[in-house]
Every structure is written in structure tokens, then in C-alpha cells.
Amino acid sequence: MKDKEEEREKVRALLSVLPPEKRYLMLFLHRVQRETGWVTEEAQRMAAEYFAVPVSEIYGLVTFYSAFRTEPGSKNEITVCQGTACHLRGSSRLVEELTRLLGMKSGQEKPEKGVSLKTVSCLGCCALAPVVVVNGKYFGRVRADQLSEIAGKLQTRNDE
């Protein structure tokens, strides 16, 4: 109950700085995602009331973009780009390597390890291909042999 009120307070604060116009909805969703790690049902309902947009429409948006989550994320999030440029520069090898290192497939989550691994279609920074994003930090021109270092760091951080 208290957590819920805290969450509502957070969302309210994020809403109050935006004008109640539909065009600010996406910006709001990005901010909630960044601040809380996911876009809760309650946040969607509150946004619906604030921007005068049906909840169903907001849910459609949130599930359309892979940038938003409707459930809590892992502590560590690894995203591998599978866009054309990254693909040509061997991003699928990166996915394979990460799968081996972390013992999980893309699209999976390992709550016990606090890691989730996913692929996306393009991150818009093709000049850096292949791109791996770890907890919001972009790594460009990644080679498979660099991945064990990254993966190792994640796990130690989780152990702390």
C-alpha cells in the first residue's frame, strides 16, 4: 500500500512538469521508464487521465515499443543490435557468445543473475556497428572477445 502511494507520487511528479496535451505522452512514458525501470499499470492509468487518452491506447503504445516494459526489469540489461549494419558486422556472433557466457538465450531473463538479454532491430547508430548496450551505456565496434569482460563485470556487480 505504501509502495503504491510512493509510486503514484513519483508518477504525479513526472506528470506535473508536462502540459496535459497528448503529444507529451511519449515523453512521459520515456521518463517513467527511465526513472522506475518500467511503466506500471497505475502509471498508464494516471497518464490516461492526465492526457485524456484511453488506457487501451497507451497500453498499445507501451507494448509496441521495445523501449518500454510492463514489468520490472533486471538489474542488468544487455541489448544487442540486430540492425542491418550490425548484422553484417557479425552481431549474431555476439549474441551467441553472450548466450554462452551468461547461459541464457536472447529474450530471456535470469532473475537469479539479475540479467536480461535482448536483441533490437536498430538503435540508429549504425556507424558504431556492431553495437551492444549495457545498462544504457553504448559499446561500439564490439568484438566477441570483449564480451567476457563485460559479462564478468555484471555478475560481480550483482554479487556485491
Added chain:
Amino acid sequence: MSSVDKVRIKINNRMLEAKPGMTVLECARKNGIYIPALCYLEGLPVRTACRLCLVEIYGKPQPLPACQVKVEEGLEIITSSPELEELRRAILELILSEHPYFCLACQEKNVCKELKVTMARALETGGCVFCPRDGDCELQKVVEYLKIKRIPYDYKDRNRQLWLSDPFIIHNPNLCITCGRCLRACAELRGENVLTFSGRGENIAVDTFFHRGLRESGCSFCGACLDVCPVAAFSERGVYPAAADSIYEQSFICQLCSSACELRAEFYEDGSIRRIKPASPGAACARGRFGFREVFNRRLPPSSPLLRQNGRQSHSSRERALAAVVEAIRKYKPEEIAFVSAGLAAARSLLAFYSLAEALGVKNLFYLAPGDFYGKLSDLEERLGISIVRRLNLEELPKFQSFFLVDLDILSEGLTLWLEIKKSLNSGARLLVLDSGLNRSARTADVYLKCHPEKKALALLAITRTVLTAAPGLSFYRGYPEFLERLKEISVDRAVREAGLQPEKVKKAADLLLSSSPSLFLFGERFLRQPAAGENLTALWNLALKLEARLLPVQAAAGGFLAERLKKKFKLRVLESLEEIDRMIEAGKIKFLYVLGDLALRRKPEFLVVQKPFQTAEVGLADVYLPSATFIEENTLVVDATGRFKKIDSGKQELRQRNMTNEEILNNLAERIPVRLSETASHPEFYLKEEMTEKEFTASYLPFPPAAEEPEKGGFPATDSGSITIIVGRNLDVYSGVSFAREMESFRAISDPDWLWLNEAQARSLGFEEGQKVFLETGDCRLELEVRLSPELFPGCGVIFPILDDSVKVKLYNQGSISATIKVKQ
């Protein structure tokens, strides 16, 4: 803007005329030229999802979708060519790769009935032969047209769960072709906004908010998704394929509320209803299409008249029952006789009924109308010296730039009007709603002002004041200076606070009204069913005058418009409750009572005739019970909420009836007595139209009482004292005394007269849970209800929708809102 009113285009070398703004597809369809399309549907916004309607346009490098290309002078179009068919086939093959296609591509489908080929071909039992839409499927038609013989892709089974937890509607996501018709119908046609797409790419699916069931998503079960789905992704429970020659169809006007929708029923040979569909997609509600069907089917076979002899009721022939009525009528003096009708909307029946009474010289004519909306309105008009036009020509609607709903959930209380208004909203008009919660139409509103249920006048004054601050300009109606003076005394801040409004929303509302003019103000029954009805109407009137807006009263219950007219013609008394009749019976003033419709009498007069379709408990008192045809079996005239006459062209169909219609019974009686019924009974349309003229008058601002010097309380919600404000609505899910919810579980799941709606957060903090059984105690009575929670409701108030089947509930209803306490049932 060009002034061209038609353009000429060429389709397949045929010269055609089209209206500018039309699409090529619309023009082709209008002229009987077939272009395959699965996502396009007349009346829905275009989405261009299926791309089957690709056409070749002279001068364009590649084919374009006909549903998107607007007609232009001199356009030359080819709708069918080997190249186009190949493209379309490639597209259709992709659509089919995710739709079970074994039967569609089967070469032996014509002999399937004999050979059951599908059993051997399909991977699992399925395919068209088991599909409820078999033979009536748009995908099948397109496959036929494009002569698809085989599909080069393996069938990809989505393997998704069916939605089986809802009444009336089943969704099978594995059959969905993601055309998006259902969600466009849900959002754009109806404004329900329950369905949406979720996910992307191959994961895309028709979905609800967080994948809840339809019931938990606020679905009203209007069935629009069933009307528009091209395949069987949405299908109606219990409706299976039937050979066309084994069903017959009948159109009728639904009389369950004042919307008077035109519906079409399909009957099986045994006379039971297979399904009911609206005349145009989405133009129906659960009440009309599911509720009525179920009740009708359950009440088959036909009932026979009842006759009381030696104190006991027994079945009798129609002949004997009618003779008994005639004999009784002759026995009593006209002043001992009373005629009362209740809950009826059919003009012909009512005119015949009162004409018969008139011909007999009977003076006690009553019409039971709880709430008596138009009557109240007339009284108020007289008191305030104003006049409000009750009729609206739907063709006028497009001129309004904004709509203001006050105490009116028009989606539930005036569907036909709403569907028209929604069209205006889709093309840019704006919607403002002032209510206290549970307002479906508010889901589409640009601004939704939620306020204390008994402070509507104050809320309106706050808006008026805000409007005047933003636009202090002149107004040429009388009384403006005095009005301004008075208004100055109102403190916006305080009014906003006391009414429970949010200040920024009031500002937005005023902006909306000022920027989108002219405006149509619509108010519902609840607006006048309050102690402060006079103040309410005064405040709304003044605001409307300032903004040059048009006012329109909208009554949900059927028959109100007619009652007004009948009142003048027959010196009929409109009663809000039964008490007066009960008293007259007790005092021996009424000895013979003729009841048309449903009436829960407390005491029986010497002789009681009841005439209605279904034999319910109230019939037990009757000396003669005459079963009449339901409205589905009669061809009558109905006046809807906007004053329009509606009827089905009787030349078009031959009606099959179980019983005589009300009108036939009454005419038969008149012949037997014998008396001649007046002309009006036989020409209702002519007579009623003549009556509907409006009077002239000059408009002026109305003085309103100074702001009440109430000591400022802790504001709302005032539940600390243990009492809560209950808004009493009315449940219209009832026909001929049979409540749909009581009759069947499926209907009870979506609407129940025993629900008590409470604000979710507040109820939880007070320890109430969804589904809990409680007692609602008022000064008058104690109702046993079930708690339902809604986050939408204004805190501190609750809502009930009782069926007005006894005098206590009628009394509650007439009060509009009541103060009550809630006790947990131990």
C-alpha cells in the same frame, strides 16, 4: 475551396460520377464494382492494412490502395488485371499463412459435407467446416475471387489462448487477420476504447488493457466487434452456422430505450431467435441484441390468456378472455374505470389504448413514467419562463463544433444520437463532460469534469464565471447586466472547491467552449431529478445563452416523448409513481382497471385486466390476462429521443407472430363492445406530427439565487459521518417485467440491478471489497446489494441502477440522489 460537387472518373473503362472526397474504393462499391478488401468497411475510418484493394491508376508508376486514393477529375482506374491479381494473391497468401487455411485451399471443399475431407487434411480438427462463420466469411469470399489453389507457406499456428471467460462474445486470436476493424469500431465508431493492438510484428494481437477479460476492461458488450469482424476472430456465443433456408429474418425497432435502434432478428424454424444484429455495424447494445434475445427464447412457447373464474386463474381461449373483458367493461360505469399504461413506447398501441378509453367515456387515464423527465422540464420551463426545444434534426449535428454533456452518459442513454455525435468528434468537434462518474462517454471526452453529484449548478457557475473572465464581451439577451452583477458575487475558487472540481480542468473546459462554437448542450434525466433541478437548469440556461449554445434534453427511458403528446390530447395524467392508483383502488374509486404494460399493484381492484407479452408474477392478480406480441413481432411507430419517427416499412416483410399485437387486441375489443375509435388511433403519424410545433418566445438571462452562505465544511468526501451520497440511476435492462439480469447469469455478469458502485480507493480504505454483500440503508428502506468498485467514480458517492419494479425503488429514483449508510452483511 472548389465548388465542384461531382467529378467524373473512369473505372474499368466505365465512366462514373463521384462526389469529391470519396475514395476510389467507395465509388467502385457504390457502382457495384468489386474490389477485394478485408480491412475496409463502410462507416469505419480507413486503415489500409490488408492492401488487397490495390488498383492500377493511369499515370502512376505503381499500384495504389483504392481505399486511400481520393477521386479526382479524369482519374482512370483498372481494378483487375493479371498483374494485380498476382500481387493480391501474394498478399493473400501471406495473410493466410497465419490463418488455418486447409479448407480454404482444399480442392474438394465442395464435397466436404459428404466426404468429411477435412478430417484427413487438417493437422487437427478445425478448418472452415467447423467455423461459425462458414459460408458467411469475407476471407472465404476473397479466396474464391482470387482462385487460390494452394498456399506456398507452411501454416503458422499462433497457438494463442482463446478468450472464453466473457459472456456473449468469444475471441479466437488464432483466426485474426489483424485488419483492425474491431478496434476501429470499438474506439472510433463507438468511443468505447476497450480493444487495442498490443505488441508488434508477428506478436501483434487484438488485446485489452493488460490483457484483462472484456468484462474487467469496461466493455459494454455492444457487439460492434462481432458486426465488423471479417472472419470468426470475434464470434457470438451460441450462434452456429445454419443453412440459409432454415432461418427467416425480421426487422424491428427496439423499444427498450429511447434510442429506438433498428435491429434485425434471425429466427430458427421453431420461432426462437438465432441472433439479433443492428441495421448498421455497432448500432446496438447488449440490452437489445443479447438480453432481449435470451429472454425471448426462454419465454417461448407462446402463452395463452388467463381467466379468473370462481377465484382461480385458468387458461382460456382468446375468444373467451376477450368476451370476459367486454362483459366487465359493460358492467362498470365510466367513472369507475381506469386505464393505465406503463413502460411502453409504441405509438399505435398507446393511441389505440387511450382512444378506447376515450370512446368509453373513461376519465381516469394514466401513464406511469417514473421521473417524468419531460413533465418536470415543462414545469420548470413554465416556472422560469423559458422554452427548450426538445427535438433535434440529426442533419444539424455537423454544424456543432463542441458537445457538452451534463449528467448524461449518452453512450448508454442515447446511443443513436451518440453515434452521430461521435462522427462529428472524429472530424474535429470536441467533447466536454460534466458528471460524477461511471460515464462511458467521458472516455472519449477532451475534458471530463468530475464533480459532486449535488453541486452541478455550482460547477456550472464556476465554468460560466471562467468563460466570462476569458471573454467578457457583450451579450444581447435581456438581463445581461444584472446577470453579470450577480455573477461577480461568485468566487470561482470557492465554487470549484465546493463542487469538487479541479481548477485547471475548469480552465480547459472554458477554453474548449470558447474555442469550439457553436456548441450543443445535452442534459440527461439525472440533471432534473435532483432537489436543485431549478438551479441546475438556470445555470445551464445562462451559460448556453452566453455562448449562444443550443440546449437539448435527452431521456433514456422509452416513451417519454410520446407521453408529452398524449397528455395534451387525452387529458391523461402522467404519474411518477403508483401510489395514487393504489390509493384510488383502496378508496373504491377504481373498480375496473385496464393495465397495458407492467404494474406492480399492491391491491387488486374488483376487476383487473393486464395486457403484456410475458406472464410474470404481477399477472397473478389479474382477472383477465391478455398476452400480447413483443415489439419484435409488431410493426409499430416509435418516437425516439430526438423526436424522430421510426418504423419499419411494413410492405417489406410479413411478420410471424405468437400473439396478437396490442393494437389488434384493442381494436378487437372496440369492435366487440362496440365503440368507434377516434381517427387519431389510425393515423398516429399525422396526428403526432401536427402536435409537434414549437412556440415562439424571447430569451433572457435568468436570475439565480445568491451563492448559499453555507459554512465551509471539510469539503467532500463527507463519509466520516458514515453516510454516503448515492446517485440513483435506472436500469433499463428489463422487458415486460422480466429483468435480464435476474433471468440469466450471462447478463448478470455485465449488468446487475443489485450492484452498488463505489469509488475504488475510498471503498478499499473503508474496508470494502469487490463482490462483498452489503446493506444500503436509507430512511425509507434497506437494499441488499453487491459492492462493485470503480476508479472512475467521484469519491464519497456511490451509484445504484435499480429496476423500478416496486414503489420503494420508484421513490428512491424520483429523489435522484439519496443519503445512505452501508452496512456489511454478516
